[in-house]
Amino acid sequence: MVTDSSAIEAGSRTVLSIAEHFRELMESARQLQQRSGASDRGYFTPAEDQDLRHLLVSYWQSRNALIELVATFHEDLSVSDELRPACVLVAYAGALVLVDAGRFLRDQFGELPVVREKLNEAEPNFGIPAGTYDRVQASLTSPVHAWHLYHAAKYYESNLEQLRTLAADRGWQPLLELVDRLQVAIDVNVTRFATARLREQARQITEGVQRDLFRRALYGLQKAVSRLVSDIYVSSGHKPGLPSHIQQSVLETLQPGDVLMTRKEHALSNYFLPGFWPHAAFFIGNVDQLKAMKLADQEQVRPKWKRLVACDSEQSGRVVEAMKDGVWIRSVASPLASDAIAVLRPQIDEADVPTAIGRGLFHDGKPYDFDFDFTRSDRLVCTEVVYRSLDGLGDVEFSLKQRAGRLTLAAEDLVNMALERRHFDAVAVYVPGHTDELIVGPDCYPVIRSVCGAP
Numbered sequence: 001m002v003t004d005s006s007a008i009e010a011g012s013r014t015v016l017s018i019a020e021h022f023r024e025l026m027e028s029a030r031q032l033q034q035r036s037g038a039s040d041r042g043y044f045t046p047a048e049d050q051d052l053r054h055l056l057v058s059y060w061q062s063r064n065a066l067i068e069l070v071a072t073f074h075e076d077l078s079v080s081d082e083l084r085p086a087c088v089l090v091a092y093a094g095a096l097v098l099v100d101a102g103r104f105l106r107d108q109f110g111e112l113p114v115v116r117e118k119l120n121e122a123e124p125n126f127g128i129p130a131g132t133y134d135r136v137q138a139s140l141t142s143p144v145h146a147w148h149l150y151h152a153a154k155y156y157e158s159n160l161e162q163l164r165t166l167a168a169d170r171g172w173q174p175l176l177e178l179v180d181r182l183q184v185a186i187d188v189n190v191t192r193f194a195t196a197r198l199r200e201q202a203r204q205i206t207e208g209v210q211r212d213l214f215r216r217a218l219y220g221l222q223k224a225v226s227r228l229v230s231d232i233y234v235s236s237g238h239k240p241g242l243p244s245h246i247q248q249s250v251l252e253t254l255q256p257g258d259v260l261m262t263r264k265e266h267a268l269s270n271y272f273l274p275g276f277w278p279h280a281a282f283f284i285g286n287v288d289q290l291k292a293m294k295l296a297d298q299e300q301v302r303p304k305w306k307r308l309v310a311c312d313s314e315q316s317g318r319v320v321e322a323m324k325d326g327v328w329i330r331s332v333a334s335p336l337a338s339d340a341i342a343v344l345r346p347q348i349d350e351a352d353v354p355t356a357i358g359r360g361l362f363h364d365g366k367p368y369d370f371d372f373d374f375t376r377s378d379r380l381v382c383t384e385v386v387y388r389s390l391d392g393l394g395d396v397e398f399s400l401k402q403r404a405g406r407l408t409l410a411a412e413d414l415v416n417m418a419l420e421r422r423h424f425d426a427v428a429v430y431v432p433g434h435t436d437e438l439i440v441g442p443d444c445y446p447v448i449r450s451v452c453g454a455p
Helices: 005-035 046-072 084-109 113-119 132-140 143-158 160-170 173-186 196-205 213-229 244-253 287-292 302-310 350-362 382-390 411-419 444-452
Strands: 259-263 279-285 318-323 326-331 340-346 401-403 406-408 424-430
Touching: 005 046, 005 084, 005 173, 005 326, 046 084, 046 113, 084 113, 084 132, 084 143, 084 160, 084 173, 113 132, 143 160, 160 173, 244 340, 244 424, 259 411, 279 287, 279 350, 279 382, 279 411, 287 302, 302 326, 318 350, 318 382, 340 411, 340 444, 350 382, 382 411, 411 424, 411 444, 424 444
Parallel strands: none
Antiparallel strands: 259 279, 259 340, 279 318, 318 326, 340 424, 401 406
């Protein structure tokens, strides 16, 4: 990808949001430890187990979002000289937040065998494998991991004045403050790791890497976070995207109010989420369709209208989509940057579509909810945008499921509703290896059943 200022701004929002979320999780973990007698009695009560599992799922989801974020900042020499320090700033801040959270778990629970055993348990509902905690902690103590962070620390210190100027112009001071605070807390600095032993390791580690400091900084950060992924396979060279003729067919099929189910191969967002389809986006239409529905006249839409119009220069359509940087009006190009896609159409009257879209737009600008808590609406996950846009319109009613102590709606739940023809119809699907073209109409059901493993 070519990194631009919008990608950096989205990355900055993500890092700051997750840093604050981790702060909340740390406080919850401290409170849980204080009131729990598990270490003394040698086991967790059902209520304690549920609370801890909820904290863990929230932590792993947030952690994966940061790892994926850092991995997206490629050593891209097409990035302007002005923005290169900002690329490293966002990626470095994300890496420091990851390390800080991982070390908190070690310091808080590392000497408590009963708790550590619980942290290593699998969580099938979110695909968390057994032993994940120990593997993450092992990576944090590796000198190789420290050396990779050293490269970014060196670049950060070398470009600090330029970053301060850039941050003042772009409003990124909170990111600089976060880095400065975490560098002290984690003790990541140039002098700490500039030892003869690590220099020798660096000659081995960085062999074949260009000497340009910018590229080595991002390379080091990617290597540092990749070690935190453990045995999860992620292909950093894979660039998801539907073939152009499939994209065109999808755009010709879409109607306002449709739900786009997507999958990116080799993406961390596929892991720790159930089902083949991990993500959903709510399609609201193109500008002409939105004007025809008089959306600009709705009170909650009026302040967003200019940004809504400007977000897609191709005028091909927009979605309301919750991703790790929050809930935002985005170009439909966002969900189309996937490897597989399915289109679900809600079974509502055409007259209810503007209401559904207005509801969805109301949540624009809210942060992402790594807690997956559908009982609150101040921050949302991708499926919650769909839930809060459509629930109660006509006969549409969603049944939330308990997962890791929280009432949730997974993307696979939406797909299963469509397969049962309950509140949704499946209208189109494209899955490489299963179809060569976009399958539209009733013939899409066997394909969706096949990839979902449904009977």
